[in-house]
Ligand SMILES: *[C@@H]1O[C@H](CO)[C@@H](O)[C@H](O)[C@H]1NC(C)=O
């Protein structure tokens with residue numbers, strides 16, 4: 001079993017200490033023996049990872065399927081096609097279905113099915129499509145299907161809304177769901193007919209793509225559900241979904257949406273560039289949050305927007321792009337000194353990684369899925385370098401490559417060069433090292449939780465995390481050279497100036513919101529709505545109204561001119577969210593100039 005194998009296996013340090021007498025006799029001989037030994041150690045490490053891949057693959061796949069209703073062995077109560085995040089119900093309670101996790105999991109399943117690797121999965125995919133089409137229509141605290149509800153992060157496993165306070169909305173979900181379903185749609189076009197896809201699958205995909213096209217330029221909670229700002233992972237997957245969405249729409253003859261998707265995709269690609277931090281050489285994960293910005297968010301974005309046809313393009317932050325490699329190094333290095341289990345590891349060898357160095361959630365430990373993501377980004381890079389028969393070292397990626405070959409300089413190295421051979425072999429060993437670390441902390445039964453202890457590597461937090469299994473499978477696939485279909489990332493150009501989703505419209509108007517609402521002591525009225533200045537439907541940062549003429553509550557806010565403005569009032573008691581106004585949203589079109597006043601009554 002994987003964990004036991006590593007614990008009992010031959011350790012590198014152990015091998016070297018056996019040779020200590022030889023070192024003293026002759027330094028030259030020592031160097032020779034050492035270099036032969038490093039090759040041996042690399043082979044041993046590779047064999048160990050081979051063993052892990054062989055034993056863990058079936059366990060990871062079974063672990064993933066066990067968490068999908070209606071017949072998964074660990075997902076009792078989940079309806080058909082519903083993916084639970086984990087069977088854990090206490091500390092933490094993850095027995096819910098997240099749109100992000102479910103879509104990433106089904107992307108793996110759809111990849112396996114459409115590639116022919118496992119043709120038994122069609123029923124699961126059909127259940128998923130049905131379940132998600134139902135969830136899209138469930139009114140929830142983020143709104144209805146047409147007023148922002150698609151951005152709701154998670155639901156109960158019986159397909160009802162989760163109504164307690166949460167970090168909402170999370171705008172990566174609809175994009176990831178569209179990406180999974182677009183891959184299935186492309187298979188259905190070949191396997192059945194365009195008209196079948198137009199009538200059955202396209203309406204579901206279009207709802208998500210329309211949402212992305214309309215709302216990408218509003219703030220969102222990040223994939224870790226903590227920071228409300230703009231987030232690289234979200235922006236990157238939104239971009240991808242609109243590109244492949246435009247291609248699918250064209251194939252289906254749905255031409256009316258194409259130019260809007262393409263326009264917004266170009267706007268998003270422009271915005272995407274702004275996350276790059278040239279001074280420190282990494283991609284900043286979030287525009288808010290007050291942290292270092294070093295975050296697994298960015299490696300995850302690279303692997304989930306990998307398009308082998310795009311080579312090492314840095315505008316889409318492809319896995320082998322200089323920016324993504326530089327960023328990966330900065331991210332990995334941020335965990336070297338903070339986790340006890342990383343102590344004693346060489347500064348250019350694989351280390352356990354977590355979500356972000358400042359993390360304290362459930363102890364802020366390494367995660368299986370983030371450590372697997374590092375390996376996957378490196379394997380993806382190797383696929384491209386080997387496919388292209390060359391590798392570029394730029395001033396941006398120099399520090400990444402110098403970890404393995406301090407003498408390397410900026411340049412292009414053909415596959416026939418020894419530099420190419422040295423660097424690709426080193427990157428392969430580095431990548432395997434991340435899987436070897438996960439292997440070391442995988443218990444003998446192969447179960448993968450969310451985290452493992454930063455102090456001793458024992459499993460922590462949610463058991464059997466579905467995403468841990470999915471991430472392990474995709475990393476294994478990349479190691480074996482498996483890629484999934486591209487999405488049109490090749491040859492894109494970044495617009496010269498960045499436009500907002502509104503196409504560059506400017507100007508705001510002052511709107512006074514008046515609402516008649518009786519309240520009790522300690523209870524206050526807040527407003528939140530569909531534009532930045534109305535806090536993008538956030539309940540946490542909703543704006544407090546004042547009541548000089550109680551029971552009329554009032555606030556004046558600048559909103560975009562000539563725009564569709566939607567909003568609701570909410571009640572909080574002593575600052576704690578209590579309730580939303582009932583549906584539908586309040587709505588008006590703001591004037592081109594001047595001011596506007598609403599006269600509402602709490603519903
Ligand atoms: C479509 O795929 C299913 C499942 O793989 C197969 O049974 C069926 O024959 C295929 N139909 C066509 C028209 O290719």
Ligand SMILES: *[C@@H]1O[C@H](CO)[C@@H](O)[C@H](O)[C@H]1NC(C)=O
Nearest residue numbers: 217218219230271498499500
């Ligand atoms: C909206 O897009 C503009 C232009 O790229 C950008 O400056 C702004 O930060 C974006 N806002 C959000 C919340 O995405």
Ligand SMILES: *[C@@H]1O[C@H](CO)[C@@H](O)[C@H](O)[C@H]1NC(C)=O
Nearest residue numbers: 311312385388390391392412
């Ligand atoms: C290396 O750079 C050259 C010139 O910029 C480019 O044409 C080529 O595609 C790059 N190769 C890789 C593997 O990135």
Ligand SMILES: *[C@@H]1O[C@H](CO)[C@@H](O)[C@H](O)[C@H]1NC(C)=O
Nearest residue numbers: 443444445446447448459463
């Ligand atoms: C697998 O092993 C871990 C660690 O010993 C344990 O917590 C978990 O319950 C086991 N899972 C199963 C399904 O036996």
Ligand SMILES: *[C@@H]1O[C@H](CO)[C@@H](O)[C@H](O)[C@H]1NC(C)=O
Nearest residue numbers: 512514588596597598599600
């Ligand atoms: C609200 O009342 C004010 C003052 O009576 C009035 O000027 C304004 O037009 C009203 N707003 C709407 C939307 O009817």
